[in-house]
Amino acid sequence: MISVEELGCRFRVRRKEFVDALKDVSFVVGEGELVALLGPNGAGKSTTLRVLTGLVPPSSGRASVAGTDVVADPTGVRRRIGFVGQGNGAAHEQRVDDELHAQGRAYGLPRSDVRATVAELVGLLDLGDLLTRPVRSLSGGQRRRVDIALGLVPRPPVLFLDEPTTGLDPHHRARLWEHIDGLRRTFNTTILLTTHYLEEADEHAERVLVIDHGRVIADDTSARLKREHVGHRVSMDFDGPEQAALAAKAVEEAAGTREVTVVGRTVNLRADGGDTVVPPLLAALEAQGTGARRLVLAEPTLNDVFLELTGRSLREGDQYHREREAAA
Amino acid sequence: MTSPTKEPRPVKPLSDIATITVRELRPILRGPLFLVVSLIQPLVFLGLFGPLLLGSVDEAVFGPGGALQWFVPGIMVMISLVGTSTMGSNLLTEVQTGAHERLLVTPLTRGSLIIGRALKEFAPLVVQALVIILVAMPFGFSPDPLGSVLGVLLLGVLGIGLGALSYALAIAVRHQEWAFWGIQQTLLFPVLILSGILLPVDSGPDWLAAVAAFNPLTYVVEAERALFAGEVLTARVGWGALAALLVAALGLYVGVRSVRRSPV
Numbered sequence: 001m002i003s004v005e006e007l008g009c010r011f012r013v014r015r016k017e018f019v020d021a022l023k024d025v026s027f028v029v030g031e032g033e034l035v036a037l038l039g040p041n042g043a044g045k046s047t048t049l050r051v052l053t054g055l056v057p058p059s060s061g062r063a064s065v066a067g068t069d070v071v072a073d074p075t076g077v078r079r080r081i082g083f084v085g086q087g088n089g090a091a092h093e094q095r096v097d098d099e100l101h102a103q104g105r106a107y108g109l110p111r112s113d114v115r116a117t118v119a120e121l122v123g124l125l126d127l128g129d130l131l132t133r134p135v136r137s138l139s140g141g142q143r144r145r146v147d148i149a150l151g152l153v154p155r156p157p158v159l160f161l162d163e164p165t166t167g168l169d170p171h172h173r174a175r176l177w178e179h180i181d182g183l184r185r186t187f188n189t190t191i192l193l194t195t196h197y198l199e200e201a202d203e204h205a206e207r208v209l210v211i212d213h214g215r216v217i218a219d220d221t222s223a224r225l226k227r228e229h230v231g232h233r234v235s236m237d238f239d240g241p242e243q244a245a246l247a248a249k250a251v252e253e254a255a256g257t258r259e260v261t262v263v264g265r266t267v268n269l270r271a272d273g274g275d276t277v278v279p280p281l282l283a284a285l286e287a288q289g290t291g292a293r294r295l296v297l298a299e300p301t302l303n304d305v306f307l308e309l310t311g312r313s314l315r316e317g318d319q320y321h322r323e324r325e326a327a328a
Numbered sequence: 329m330t331s332p333t334k335e336p337r338p339v340k341p342l343s344d345i346a347t348i349t350v351r352e353l354r355p356i357l358r359g360p361l362f363l364v365v366s367l368i369q370p371l372v373f374l375g376l377f378g379p380l381l382l383g384s385v386d387e388a389v390f391g392p393g394g395a396l397q398w399f400v401p402g403i404m405v406m407i408s409l410v411g412t413s414t415m416g417s418n419l420l421t422e423v424q425t426g427a428h429e430r431l432l433v434t435p436l437t438r439g440s441l442i443i444g445r446a447l448k449e450f451a452p453l454v455v456q457a458l459v460i461i462l463v464a465m466p467f468g469f470s471p472d473p474l475g476s477v478l479g480v481l482l483l484g485v486l487g488i489g490l491g492a493l494s495y496a497l498a499i500a501v502r503h504q505e506w507a508f509w510g511i512q513q514t515l516l517f518p519v520l521i522l523s524g525i526l527l528p529v530d531s532g533p534d535w536l537a538a539v540a541a542f543n544p545l546t547y548v549v550e551a552e553r554a555l556f557a558g559e560v561l562t563a564r565v566g567w568g569a570l571a572a573l574l575v576a577a578l579g580l581y582v583g584v585r586s587v588r589r590s591p592v
Contacts, residue, residue: 075435088427094354
């Protein structure tokens with residue numbers, strides 16, 4: 001449904017000064033697939049969506065959506081897609097219901113269809129009390145819900161969502177995900193989304209694309225990425241520093257372990273597939289007389305994958321999360 | 329649940345334009361306060377500048393109908409100029425908040441986003457012009473009925489062109505809001521003064537009258553005065569209509585070009 005080949009996108013930032021937002025991006029999204037595009041700020045996630053939705057022309061490479069080339073027939077692409085951007089899709093001077101109906105007309109949908117779809121979205125996103133209010137009077141989260149409703153009005157075969165859940169409270173995030181899952185079940189909608197909530201990508205996306213410095217650096221299922229790039233984090237406590245040092249030596253020699261460090265009487269390491277590596281390791285340590293007193297086995301997260309791949313934490317590089325954490 | 333749009337519809341530029349025009353008119357219908365506020369400035373000119381003009385310029389300059397007959401049609405062109413030339417700021421706000429981007433991703437043709445907006449200028453101008461006529465009539469303004477209808481239509485055509493130019497300016501400077509206001513204000517007063525709306529250009533030096541001859545608004549103002557005085561099929565009206573149509577055509581061309589060319 002979405003095919004991207006060696007896509008490049010260059011912007012002029014000043015006279016004779018250019019930035020390559022995309023250098024070489026290639027990927028494919030199959031029909032009915034949900035793929036999450038992850039990456040630090042400025043990695044090229046939004047630019048990728050903007051090229052695919054016809055907002056920005058690519059400088060090189062090719063891209064097609066629903067079998068239609070984005071450069072040759074941008075209007076053809078726009079008839080087949082829905083889009084929720086990062087900005088406020090609903091104009092501040094408009095009333096919520098007016099914008100929703102104008103959106104339906106923009107897609108040339110029959111009035112009765114628009115009314116039915118709007119009624120359904122209003123129920124889903126709790127917009128009932130907001131319908132006759134001007135958009136400027138809504139809170140940030142309420143506006144976001146309207147933006148999402150606008151993107152869903154056309155019921156398109158392909159949906160692009162640029163950080164759809166940013167700014168939503170947990171209740172509405174969950175409701176939105178229920179709806180997205182429902183769209184996929186009912187209509188087999190193909191979805192490409194960016195998100196800063198890695199757990200969303202982990203839970204809902206069939207595949208994760210990690211993009212950094214304008215290139216795709218990983219493209220796989222979340223489970224495989226975690227297994228291949230990180231493995232489990234293991235932390236073991238011993239009786240004292242000497243035992244820990246002895247144990248660390250044995251750990252380093254064991255198969256499937258890496259990044260072994262000793263801090264006081266604690267040994268930290270990563271195990272590729274902790275469930276198979278750790279039990280024999282514990283037995284070996286017990287046998288040589290340096291048995292572990294305490295063991296913590298942590299499942300890898302997508303953030304670990306991210307750290308491993310980019311050398312940066314997604315959360316560190318992300319002002320939104322910094323602010324959220326500071327507030328918490 | 330309704331089914332997703334499977335077979336895409338063909339492009340329908342006219343219905344696209346109508347979609348945008350209706351969308352733009354909605355907030356005005358919902359809250360006509362905007363119309364009331366936009367009438368204050370022309371009414372101030374009519375009420376405060378009018379008497380001053382009357383007292384300081386020889387009555388003979390204004391022709392047979394007197395000062396009011398000369399001044400009121402000019403004020404109507406002034407609403408068209410002052411009101412519609414600021415309309416780009418609405419688009420600028422939508423560019424900055426993201427609403428324009430949302431519309432760019434819909435199947436609406438790019439051109440309809442400008443043409444639909446520009447056509448909407450017609451409606452409020454007609455309402456404003458009618459209010460000004462009604463306000464001025466008790467003070468001795470006596471408009472020709474047929475001429476008034478044509479005059480108001482002409483005003484609407486001019487407004488479409490000026491509105492489109494304002495939208496084009498908004499697209500061109502979309503990342504610097506100050507530039508929009510700087511350019512709009514810088515252009516507004518020379519165009520206003522050189523159109524003979526406020527004071528007769530003939531009473532100035534020759535060079536000023538020569539420059540004014542290149543201002544399309546000069547002809548529109550002249551035509552409005554002729555129309556309200558009862559002239560219909562005269563050269564003055566013809567030149568004014570031509571000037572208004574040229575402004576409309578130029579405005580729409582530049583506006584459509586700007587929205588087609590600019591990625592957000």
